[in-house]
Amino acid sequence: MTTLVLAEQRQGILASTVPHIVTAARQLGGSVTLLIGGSRGQQAAKTAARLTGVTTVLLLPDDTTTDPLPERLAQQIVQWMAVDHLDTVEQIVAAATPFGHALLPRLTALLDGSLVTNVMAINAPDSVTKPIHAGAVLVTRHLMRSPRLMTVTASSFTAAAEQEHRSATVITLPTLTMPTQATESWRLRPTSFQASHSNAQADLRSAAIVVAGGQGVASCGSFAIIEELARQLGGAVGATRSAVDAGVAASDWQIGQTGKIIAPKLYIAAGISGSLQHLAGIKDAGTIVAINHDPQAPIHAIADFSLVADLFQAIPALMTTLKQLATRPG
Ligand SMILES: Cc1cc2nc3c(=O)[nH]c(=O)nc-3n(C[C@H](O)[C@H](O)[C@H](O)COP(=O)(O)OP(=O)(O)OC[C@H]3O[C@@H](n4cnc5c(N)ncnc54)[C@H](O)[C@@H]3O)c2cc1C
Structure with missing residues (x-):
């Protein structure tokens, strides 16, 4: 067989x-x-x-x-x-x-x-x-x-x-x-191949670490903070559909029912409410960390670690700590 x-x-x-x-x-x-x-x-x-x-x-x-x-x-x-x-x-x-x-x-x-x-x-x-x-x-x-x-x-x-x-x-x-x-009967003929710019750091589907942003990030008009944290952790960038629809995240970053299904060891969700459609994509994730300033956001109910905080303060503080840990001798 x-x-x-x-x-x-x-x-x-x-x-x-x-x-x-x-x-x-x-x-x-x-x-x-x-x-x-x-x-x-x-x-x-x-x-x-x-x-x-x-x-x-x-x-x-x-x-x-x-x-x-x-x-x-x-x-x-x-x-x-x-x-x-x-x-x-x-x-x-x-x-x-x-x-x-x-x-x-x-x-x-x-x-x-x-x-x-x-x-x-x-x-x-x-x-x-x-x-x-x-x-x-x-x-x-x-x-x-x-x-x-x-x-x-x-x-x-x-x-x-x-x-x-x-x-x-x-x-x-x-x-x-x-x-x-x-x-x-063939109806398609390839004419060109162009790699998308996105996820230069790691492949979302097989990455061990994924940092994802939602509408809370998109509201500032840029996804740079998420990309920077992902780069620092050696992980991939993910997004909710709202962030993709807002035009700040690439469509192949979308996680969820109509996006990618992923199972990283560590999933950091920033400015994400935790809709059923989004959670469908992270059911097999290991440790889930939620950063959301609304204590009632559903994402906190499924997170292993919840940070009720403004992501624009929490993430820079996290990145500074990570840099200090990386440069600490021993
Ligand atoms: C058929 C169908 C399929 C869908 N498929 C998908 C899918 O595959 N993937 C997907 O993601 N969605 C999908 N959706 C959309 C889904 O229903 C939600 O609308 C979407 O997931 C919400 O995205 P969000 O969490 O980014 O936005 P919101 O629900 O608007 O949540 C934003 C969160 O950010 C928090 N926030 C805001 N500012 C800050 C700040 N400064 N600091 C900290 N927190 C902050 C808010 O408290 C809020 O909880 C689908 C919907 C339908 C109908």
Whole structure:
């Protein structure tokens, strides 16, 4: 039995979610094969091959695009599986990211399998747990039909370690010719790639520390105070939808029901009220620190440490203390 992990890469760099998805795949049992598409997959494949638990890395070369399009990649995978792997691949796993959510429904339809999205725990190869109603309820789903496909919330699983002295076999698959009717159905063509400016410090989905700001920060017209604290702590920047809507935070910083689901060890929420939609994104966070000047704000009820204070006074004081601690001898 094989679990196929569909690994995302951008411009040859393996996505930070992949080591987490490998852990989820290992919990499903059997061998773990990783598949990477796109013309610059070699570099990402080298990193992927060192991940603990990965048996084989398959490179699906595609000279037409550096970052594979879901509709094209789905058809290539199905073609590859049709050659002789249809019986051995029991599970197909990808990260619960736009990449995974665009690719897996297409694959499910083409392979006539069963699909569950946003999996946060694996109970058995055919039984998984996922949140619904903005995380207020957890449900168990049974995947009745093989192959079983799932998108997995990366932050719910620890990252598989990179090994220094061992590497899985990397196999480059032959380029497959697409049937004309398949290529005619493609509706998208990549024209350019532009990295967003945001979160230069760390990836929000896999960061151990996240500093997030809400409307209380946005009201001053800048997110600089949050970015500075995140930089100082070596963490990632997060935001509420209100802060994104106010135009001071990037949209890919949004955490919550319609944003990212994260599970950092430390989550600092500044000027955030704690709406249900926001809390849906931090259910698996470790220690939650709330800085909010309203003692009645709902965020205080779920926080491990509450600071009822003005964030524009509390955060600079915190940064000064951190600097002093960092420079203190011993
Ligand atoms: C369908 C749907 C989906 C949604 N999805 C999401 C989502 O994914 N993520 C998300 O975040 N929201 C989402 N929302 C919006 C959500 O309902 C809330 O409106 C939003 O989370 C509130 O953001 P906030 O906490 O920043 O703002 P507010 O609720 O306005 O809270 C601001 C807080 O800052 C405090 N504050 C103000 N000034 C200071 C200061 N100087 N010092 C300290 N504290 C201060 C205030 O006391 C207040 O508690 C969604 C809504 C809907 C309807």
